[in-house]
Amino acid sequence: MPLSKLTRREREKQRQHNEILDGALELFAKKGFHNVSMHEIAGKTEFAIGTLYKFFNNKEALYKALMIRESKKFHTAIGMALESKKDPYTRIRDYVKAKSEVFRDNINVVRLYFAETSGASFNIKSGLESEIKQRYEISLQKIGNVFKEGIQKGIFRDLDPFHLAVSIDSLSNAFLFMCLEKPDKFSYDMNLVLLDEIFFKGIADSNFHSLGKDHND
Amino acid sequence: MPLSKLTRREREKQRQHNEILDGALELFAKKGFHNVSMHEIAGKTEFAIGTLYKFFNNKEALYKALMIRESKKFHTAIGMALESKKDPYTRIRDYVKAKSEVFRDNINVVRLYFAETSGASFNIKSGLESEIKQRYEISLQKIGNVFKEGIQKGIFRDLDPFHLAVSIDSLSNAFLFMCLEKPDKFSYDMNLVLLDEIFFKGIADSNFHSLGKDHND
Amino acid sequence: MPLSKLTRREREKQRQHNEILDGALELFAKKGFHNVSMHEIAGKTEFAIGTLYKFFNNKEALYKALMIRESKKFHTAIGMALESKKDPYTRIRDYVKAKSEVFRDNINVVRLYFAETSGASFNIKSGLESEIKQRYEISLQKIGNVFKEGIQKGIFRDLDPFHLAVSIDSLSNAFLFMCLEKPDKFSYDMNLVLLDEIFFKGIADSNFHSLGKDHND
Amino acid sequence: MPLSKLTRREREKQRQHNEILDGALELFAKKGFHNVSMHEIAGKTEFAIGTLYKFFNNKEALYKALMIRESKKFHTAIGMALESKKDPYTRIRDYVKAKSEVFRDNINVVRLYFAETSGASFNIKSGLESEIKQRYEISLQKIGNVFKEGIQKGIFRDLDPFHLAVSIDSLSNAFLFMCLEKPDKFSYDMNLVLLDEIFFKGIADSNFHSLGKDHND
DNA sequence: CATGAATGAGGGTTCATTCAT
DNA sequence: AATGAATGAACCCTCATTCAT
Numbered sequence: 034m035p036l037s038k039l040t041r042r043e044r045e046k047q048r049q050h051n052e053i054l055d056g057a058l059e060l061f062a063k064k065g066f067h068n069v070s071m072h073e074i075a076g077k078t079e080f081a082i083g084t085l086y087k088f089f090n091n092k093e094a095l096y097k098a099l100m101i102r103e104s105k106k107f108h109t110a111i112g113m114a115l116e117s118k119k120d121p122y123t124r125i126r127d128y129v130k131a132k133s134e135v136f137r138d139n140i141n142v143v144r145l146y147f148a149e150t151s152g153a154s155f156n157i158k159s160g161l162e163s164e165i166k167q168r169y170e171i172s173l174q175k176i177g178n179v180f181k182e183g184i185q186k187g188i189f190r191d192l193d194p195f196h197l198a199v200s201i202d203s204l205s206n207a208f209l210f211m212c213l214e215k216p217d218k219f220s221y222d223m224n225l226v227l228l229d230e231i232f233f234k235g236i237a238d239s240n241f242h243s244l245g246k247d248h249n250d
Numbered sequence: 251m252p253l254s255k256l257t258r259r260e261r262e263k264q265r266q267h268n269e270i271l272d273g274a275l276e277l278f279a280k281k282g283f284h285n286v287s288m289h290e291i292a293g294k295t296e297f298a299i300g301t302l303y304k305f306f307n308n309k310e311a312l313y314k315a316l317m318i319r320e321s322k323k324f325h326t327a328i329g330m331a332l333e334s335k336k337d338p339y340t341r342i343r344d345y346v347k348a349k350s351e352v353f354r355d356n357i358n359v360v361r362l363y364f365a366e367t368s369g370a371s372f373n374i375k376s377g378l379e380s381e382i383k384q385r386y387e388i389s390l391q392k393i394g395n396v397f398k399e400g401i402q403k404g405i406f407r408d409l410d411p412f413h414l415a416v417s418i419d420s421l422s423n424a425f426l427f428m429c430l431e432k433p434d435k436f437s438y439d440m441n442l443v444l445l446d447e448i449f450f451k452g453i454a455d456s457n458f459h460s461l462g463k464d465h466n467d
Numbered sequence: 468m469p470l471s472k473l474t475r476r477e478r479e480k481q482r483q484h485n486e487i488l489d490g491a492l493e494l495f496a497k498k499g500f501h502n503v504s505m506h507e508i509a510g511k512t513e514f515a516i517g518t519l520y521k522f523f524n525n526k527e528a529l530y531k532a533l534m535i536r537e538s539k540k541f542h543t544a545i546g547m548a549l550e551s552k553k554d555p556y557t558r559i560r561d562y563v564k565a566k567s568e569v570f571r572d573n574i575n576v577v578r579l580y581f582a583e584t585s586g587a588s589f590n591i592k593s594g595l596e597s598e599i600k601q602r603y604e605i606s607l608q609k610i611g612n613v614f615k616e617g618i619q620k621g622i623f624r625d626l627d628p629f630h631l632a633v634s635i636d637s638l639s640n641a642f643l644f645m646c647l648e649k650p651d652k653f654s655y656d657m658n659l660v661l662l663d664e665i666f667f668k669g670i671a672d673s674n675f676h677s678l679g680k681d682h683n684d
Numbered sequence: 685m686p687l688s689k690l691t692r693r694e695r696e697k698q699r700q701h702n703e704i705l706d707g708a709l710e711l712f713a714k715k716g717f718h719n720v721s722m723h724e725i726a727g728k729t730e731f732a733i734g735t736l737y738k739f740f741n742n743k744e745a746l747y748k749a750l751m752i753r754e755s756k757k758f759h760t761a762i763g764m765a766l767e768s769k770k771d772p773y774t775r776i777r778d779y780v781k782a783k784s785e786v787f788r789d790n791i792n793v794v795r796l797y798f799a800e801t802s803g804a805s806f807n808i809k810s811g812l813e814s815e816i817k818q819r820y821e822i823s824l825q826k827i828g829n830v831f832k833e834g835i836q837k838g839i840f841r842d843l844d845p846f847h848l849a850v851s852i853d854s855l856s857n858a859f860l861f862m863c864l865e866k867p868d869k870f871s872y873d874m875n876l877v878l879l880d881e882i883f884f885k886g887i888a889d890s891n892f893h894s895l896g897k898d899h900n901d
Numbered sequence: 902c903a904t905g906a907a908t909g910a911g912g913g914t915t916c917a918t919t920c921a922t
Numbered sequence: 923a924a925t926g927a928a929t930g931a932a933c934c935c936t937c938a939t940t941c942a943t
Contacts, residue, residue: 065372067284070937072905081904082939092938144370151368153361155282192447195435199424200448207420218412230409231417235452288913298929300915309913499806501718505934515908520935578804585802587795589716626881629869634882637858641850652846664843665851669886721916723926732925733918743917 050088053078054099062141065148066096066156097157097164100149103142104165107135108172115175121183122233126225128176129205133221136209147206173198189236197236204232267305270295271316279358282365283313283373314374314381317366320359321382324352325389332392338400339450343442345393346422350438353426364423390415406453414453421449484522487512488533496575499582500530500590531591531598534583537576538599541569542606549609555617556667560659562610563639567655570643581640607632623670631670638666701739704729705750713792716799717747717807748808748815751800754793755816758786759823766826772834773884777876779827780856784872787860798857824849840887848887855883 039047056078060069071092075082089095114127136143149156150165176198183189189197208227211219219227273295277286288309292299306312331344353360366373367382393415400406406414425444428436436444490512494503505526509516523529548561570577583590584599610632617623623631642661645653653661690698707729711720722743726733740746765778787794800807801816827849834840840848859878862870870878 062370065370068372071939072937075905083904083941084902086939087903141370147368148365148370148372151364153279153282153365155285155365158285196444196448199428200421203420203424204417207416211416227413231413231453232448233452235450236448287911289911292930299913300929301927303914304927496804499804502806502809504932506932509909516934517909517936518907521906526934581802582799582804582806585798587713587716587792587799589719589799630878630882633858633862634855637854638851641854645850661847665847665883665887667886669884670882722918723916726926733927734920734925735923737918738924 049080049084051102053080053085053088053095054102057095057099058103058142058145061096061099062145065145093157100146100157100165103139103146104168107146108168110135111172112175115172115179120188121179121186122188124179125176125183125201126228128179129201129225129228132205133209133224136212137221140213173202176201192236201228201232204228266297266301270297270302270305270312271319274312274316275320275359275362278313278316279362310374317363317374317382320356320363321385324363325385327352328389329392332389332396337405338396338403339405341396342393342400342418343445345396346418346442346445349422350426350441353429354438357430390419393418409453418445418449421445483514483518487514487519487522487529488536491529491533492537492576492579495530495533496579500526527591534580534591534599537573537580538602541580542602544569545606546609549606549613554622555613555620556622558613559610559617559635560662562613563635563659563662566639567643567658570646571655574647607636610635626670635662635666638662700731700735702753704731704736704739704746705753708746708750709754709793709796712747712750713796716796744808751797751808751816754790754797755819758797759819761786762823763826766823766830771839772830772837773839775830776827776834776852777879779830780852780876780879783856784860784875787863788872791864824853827852843887852879852883855879 053074057069057074060073060077071082071085074095075085078085085095089098111128111131114131115124117124117127119127148154150169173195177194180189180192180194180197184191184194205224205228208219208224209221212221212224270291274286274291277290277294288299288302291312292302295302302312306315328345328348331348332341334341334344336344365371367386390412394411397406397409397411397414401408401411422441422445425436425441426438429438429441487508491503491508494507494511505516505519508529509519512519519529523532545562545565548565549558551558551561553561582588584603607629611628614623614626614628614631618625618628639658639662642653642658643655646655646658704725708720708725711724711728722733722736725746726736729736736746740749762779762782765782766775768775768778770778799805801820824846828845831840831843831845831848835842835845856875856879859870859875860872863872863875
């Protein structure tokens, strides 16, 4: 069944479902899972509490659905950058740029997302948060594949692509968080230059000299 | 009476104080702040609830004391590595090794600690969690100073020392977390080699050739 | 929809609101604010604790609402006596009679009410208990106005009407309390005679001879 | 054994006993029975909590002992006025003056005392508060006796002396409380004049003309 | 089907009292 | 005899969830 062929009723449901998640996101991002009540979500979304429970079995399920939706958006955005037809180096840079934009535009969501993935997640009791980790895993693999290609093309030195993926991921995250917390020392525009200097230069194949030199963004 | 010579009573107090934090740590690390009750902590530590409140004004204060204690331990350990008399490159490597050990030995604490610092903390309402961030800040500065010295000595390229600090910090964290989650792809012993290949080689001054070549750990 | 025509839902709410206050009154009057728990009130009124909190923000608010309701009842009753068309002397007597009836019928409330107003109230922290004192104030003013009229009409000697109001209020209260505690020495029926002999005779204008002589109740 | 012949130990005990009550009084008068903790009393009096329990079996017993001590002081003061050799009218006036002074000097205690006696006492669960009421009873009797003598001497009209006692007691209390709450309308000095005008004039025997006329205070 | 009033388990916290030192 | 650390019952209150309307 094509996506567009939902009945009116189903489309309406879908819309309400998303409205609930939108309202909940705002609250969770501001106050955290445990400091937001279902009553509060009902108030913000203008649905009855009972209606929330029609859509989600419980508070945890609502939260999980929310995190999954956001994680999908996030990984779709960076997935597109990574899977374009451009050269590997540019795709990595595009990936960083895409992530930058997500950080800029949804900073609260981002904090919530990283609270959920970096350390230990205590909000969703069941091991279901792994669903989010899986998506992260896939993105890492995609980054790794780009590096693999880059290595094959002689752009990058022959290092483990997955290691490189983990590296660019953590470095770019760190720089992006620094943009938030130390805007005097870090800026979004600077991040790519930084990565060039600190990361790409070091992993560039010595026979390939253009990395981080004459790119214009 | 010298400062270090606490009375028996005071020593006893200190011991109990730490016993409470030990028990609480185990619970918080396993279940998160909001999923642990004071009743539970009382049970685990075998103190009465009232006794907990003699030591800590409220649950939040207990949690905060715990996080500060652990953060102190953590930053003391890595601070010692960073402030030794060794050459800058070795000090950075020692810092990574020290952090490795903390991760190996206190994995639960580490997850709790990073849940508290990476994303958004919704556990401690008062802005006092900044106390933990400050300690992190200081450590970053110390790392930066080592890089500065390394640059002056011609070991590292002339890059912003603070940027380098942020880089090595995030890279090493990422690798360490990977050791936990993908022990097949990452091992503690491998981390230094990885950093050499991916990070140090890239930031090494081209006139200085020994980095990441013949170090034996 | 006229104001008086509440919806069925609103009327139901009103009824429950009063049921809670009724149950709470019984308990508070018997045991005092601090010796009654919300759990107890929930049990007596057969509402869930949470329901009590739907109606009243906290225990204090419940207590305050109760005291205000009772105080309104009380002052409405005596206010009607004081504002009738009858002659001043009769209105004062009617006021005493009205108060007598309240004492007879709601002795528990009365004790609670006077515990709250006579000495020091430590039950309601916010200065809102003044709301009750204000109502008392207004009643005193009304009594004073009746005396004023009586003085102008030459029924009472030219004394400060407010002083007279305070006097009749305290005297009648004292006699009424005595009826409770010494029914052998005081009776409700006797109170008016007593007041005639001890109070009204003394404040009667010497040119006006009928006070306290041939009244029949 | 004469009162003065207590052993040093016993006198010391007595002193401590009173010190505890002094500290407790200050706290209870300010905050009420239920808003003062034993811990607080221990702090204020600089005794250990255990010591408080050596002197008083429990918090209630401490409170009761306190109220009885204060009530004794109070009734001793007014008893002395009532039992002097002066003429009945003067003794009643002296009694009012004595009460005035107590009000002026110990207003907090007074409020606490009246909270305990006027309405319902919810602080002392056992019916033991009657001990305080008994003392009040005795004072009322003494006032009654003075009136009786006054009636026999032809100073007061032939009314029930006990009724008169209750009357002067409640009137003077009311005026004294008004001094606290409406110092613009009532003053301690004025009270006797007021009582003369409103009370004594009315109960004076018509053959005895000096009441409330040429007294100088 | 949507609603939101009602529920009550369970949370954090206090404090009168005990008892080992 | 004096101490005050330790206790834990009981408090007030919140909020996820249910279900009659």
